[in-house]
Amino acid sequence: MNINDIVKVAETRDIYLWGARQLGFSMLNSFSKEGLNVKGFLDSSPNLQGKIVLGRPVLNPDDILSKPPEDNFIVITSGFYAPEISDCCRKHGFSHEQDFVAAQELQTFDYQIDISGSCNLKCISCPRGNLTRHAKPGFMTADVFSKVLDKIVHEDPMAGAVALYNWGEPLLNPQLPEIVGICNKKGVNAAISSNLSLKKDFTDTIKAKPTWFRVSTSGYGASYEITHTGGKWDLFLNNMYKLRDLREQFHPQMNTEVFYHIYKDRDEDYKQMAELCDSLNFTLRVRHAAIAPLDNIEAIIKGAPVTEAVKKTQSLQTLSVPEAMEIARENKELPCPYTRCLWITWDLKIMHCMEWYNPDMVLTETNFLDTPIEDILNARSNSSFCKYCQSEGIHRCFLVYGDESLIEKRKSLPQN
Ligand SMILES: C[S@@+](CC[C@H](N)C(=O)[O-])C[C@H]1O[C@@H](n2cnc3c(N)ncnc32)[C@H](O)[C@@H]1O
Ligand code: SF4
Numbered sequence: 328m329n330i331n332d333i334v335k336v337a338e339t340r341d342i343y344l345w346g347a348r349q350l351g352f353s354m355l356n357s358f359s360k361e362g363l364n365v366k367g368f369l370d371s372s373p374n375l376q377g378k379i380v381l382g383r384p385v386l387n388p389d390d391i392l393s394k395p396p397e398d399n400f401i402v403i404t405s406g407f408y409a410p411e412i413s414d415c416c417r418k419h420g421f422s423h424e425q426d427f428v429a430a431q432e433l434q435t436f437d438y439q440i441d442i443s444g445s446c447n448l449k450c451i452s453c454p455r456g457n458l459t460r461h462a463k464p465g466f467m468t469a470d471v472f473s474k475v476l477d478k479i480v481h482e483d484p485m486a487g488a489v490a491l492y493n494w495g496e497p498l499l500n501p502q503l504p505e506i507v508g509i510c511n512k513k514g515v516n517a518a519i520s521s522n523l524s525l526k527k528d529f530t531d532t533i534k535a536k537p538t539w540f541r542v543s544t545s546g547y548g549a550s551y552e553i554t555h556t557g558g559k560w561d562l563f564l565n566n567m568y569k570l571r572d573l574r575e576q577f578h579p580q581m582n583t584e585v586f587y588h589i590y591k592d593r594d595e596d597y598k599q600m601a602e603l604c605d606s607l608n609f610t611l612r613v614r615h616a617a618i619a620p621l622d623n624i625e626a627i628i629k630g631a632p633v634t635e636a637v638k639k640t641q642s643l644q645t646l647s648v649p650e651a652m653e654i655a656r657e658n659k660e661l662p663c664p665y666t667r668c669l670w671i672t673w674d675l676k677i678m679h680c681m682e683w684y685n686p687d688m689v690l691t692e693t694n695f696l697d698t699p700i701e702d703i704l705n706a707r708s709n710s711s712f713c714k715y716c717q718s719e720g721i722h723r724c725f726l727v728y729g730d731e732s733l734i735e736k737r738k739s740l741p742q743n
Contacts, residue, residue, distance in 0.1 A: 328428050330485065334363055336400045341366040343391055344430075345412055346405030347380045349488050350437060352516045352538055352582070354404050354430050355381055356487030360514060369401070372731055374611055380582055381538070392419040401427040406437055407664045407726050434485040435700060436669045439681050440475060442467040442506055443495035444673040447525045448557040449636075452588070454494060454620050454684040456556050457636035462686035467673040469505035474696055475671065476513050482700040488516035488538065493670045493681055494620075498527050507535035520586070523566040524558035533573040533581070540574075540581055542567065542609070545588040545616060547596035554590055554616065554643065556636075564603075571607045583609045588616035589734065591645040594741040615646040615739060617728035620684035621716070624724050628652055645739050651727040652720065659720035666707050671695045677703060679712060682725060688712070 333342070342358070344351045347368040355365055368380055369388040376387050391399050392415070401421065403412045409429045416427045445464035449456030467475075479486050491497045491506065498521050500506065510517035516538035523542045533540075544563070545554040552560055574581050585604050587597070604611040618624065618640045626633050627641075627648045641648065670681035675694035690706045691698045707713070716722045727733065734740060 328424050328432060330357070330361055330363075330433060333358070333400070333402070333428070333433075334361055337363050340398060340400045342400050342402065343367055343369050343386070344383075344402050344404045345369040345388060346403065346408075346430075347372075347375050347385050348404075348406065349490060349518050349539070350406045350430050350434070351404035352381060352518070353434060353437075353486060353488035354402055355383065356514070356516050356538075357434075357485045360487070366399075368404075372612065374613075378610060381580070388415070392416070392421070396421045396426040399426075402433075403427060403429040403431075406668070407729065409664070410661050430485075431667055434487075435483045435704070436486065436667055438479055438486060438489040439493040439668060439670045440467070440472070440489055440491055441493040441495045441670060441672050442472060442491050442503070443497050443500045445499060446494070446496040446522070447499060448496070448522050448555060450522075450556050450558075451554060451636040452616055452618050452640045454622070457618070457623065457634050457640065458620075458684060459634070460686060462672065462676075463674065465673050466500045466502070467506075467675075469502040469509060471675070472502075472506045473509050473513075475675070476509060476515060478696060480513060480515065486515070488518055490518040490520070491537075492518075492520045493672075494684065495673070496522060496525070498523075498525060498529055498532065503529075504531035504535040507532060507537045511536055522555060522558060522563075523570065524555060524563045525566075526562065529566075529570075530573055530577075533570070534577045536578045536581070538582060539584070540570070541584045541586050542570070543586045543588070544600070545590060546593055547599045547603075550590075550593055550596050554588065554640075567603065567607060567609075571609070585609050585611050587611060587613045589613055589645055589739050590616050590643045597740055613731065613734060613740065615651075615728045615734060616640070616644055617651075617725050618644070618648060619682070619725075621680070621682045621721055621724065622684050624648060624652070624721055625719070628719070628721075646728060646733075646737070648724075651724055654727045654733075655723035656720035658723045658726075659717065661723060663713065663717055663722035664726070665722065666713060669703065677706075679710065680716075683716075 520541040679688040
């Protein structure tokens with residue numbers, strides 16, 4: 328199935344995108360360019376249901392699954408849970424290609440362009456703070472970024488959004504406003520994720536109009552400074568208000584999300600964060616705090632030595648690595664969603680995997696600009712490391728941490 332088939336379907340049916348995040352924004356943008364009207368998003372996250380995201384309402388998937396399939400057509404735009412959602416569609420009488428398709432069948436890769444090769448914080452749950460070996464730091468220039476984006480648009484035309492981060496802090500890149508501007512000029516949505524714990528005037532970045540701005544956080548007040556190690560709460564809080572003001576002034580449509588990592592014994596912190604997000608009109612999304620990257624998960628399950636920062640994170644986690652890995656192993660036959668994510672570093676390396684950090688683990692010997700997409704796909708499908716990772720179930724570990732239904736099941740947040 329290709330975009331022309333979907334344009335045809337849209338003549339008689341309403342189109343819904345299941346998954347209101349990066350891949351959903353990508354498809355919404357690409358479909359709009361084809362003149363295709365998307366009726367709305369579906370998302371199982373209660374925090375999103377009832378909201379308007381990029382001008383479209385977010386519905387509970389049941390609202391559409393309970394109707395006869397012939398009225399609607401679903402495009403699955405969840406980057407990580409597409410197989411589970413496909414199963415759910417089938418169970419409700421929706422047939423693949425006739426009534427639903429996965430965005431992964433239309434777009435080859437999700438692009439994580441790490442325009443900053445460094446971070447201002449050393450969070451204990453992140454390789455920036457819990458590993459000692461790092462790749463060379465630096466920033467992608469706007470000129471280079473422009474070439475990267477041209478290649479993406481040419482080789483993967485349905486890619487309507489790119490993330491401007493992976494392990495780096497995008498606001499550190501002095502050319503971020505130009506980079507966001509390039510995205511808009513070329514008709515590609517820009518996604519930013521920031522710790523917002525830095526002394527930096529980001530007015531020009533918001534003026535440049537990124538589509539999506541995520542703020543990563545954990546805790547509230549003093550507890551924040553433990554897990555967002557090196558961060559200053561007052562500075563962070565001040566920047567949250569500033570972000571709200573700048574959004575109101577320059578870019579009211581900007582999708583603004585707070586991504587809150589859940590650690591144990593922080594019920595009051597969570598309540599305060601929820602109130603803050605309400606007052607600022609930021610969407611609050613949650614996930615169990617993981618210990619990144621997968622290099623650390625491997626070390627833990629193999630009983631290999633880990634750093635003090637990893638041990639400290641383990642002591643604060645509400646979902647432990649053995650618990651998460653037990654669930655991950657139960658699902659290890661499910662595919663790995665990261666095989667279709669591409670981490671491109673500031674100096675144009677194509678790394679093997681966005682969730683592994685070892686600087687030696689490149690996917691291709693040639694840089695992104697010199698490597699045709701077919702060669703990248705080949706390198707991916709022939710990777711013996713992927714086979715190893717999947718045989719251990721490690722590839723599913725972070726999906727367990729991101730599973731919002733598990734947060735509910737385990738009552739990891741205060742109950743109303
Ligand atoms: C490593 S950060 C880099 C981007 C930026 N510096 C930031 O903090 O958002 C990339 C993504 O990983 C997520 N992340 C970081 N630490 C995490 C943890 N312990 N558990 C779950 N997600 C985490 C962040 O929320 C962010 O969206
Ligand atoms: S199998 Fe493992 S190494 Fe390969 S893409 Fe998936 S998570 Fe990454």
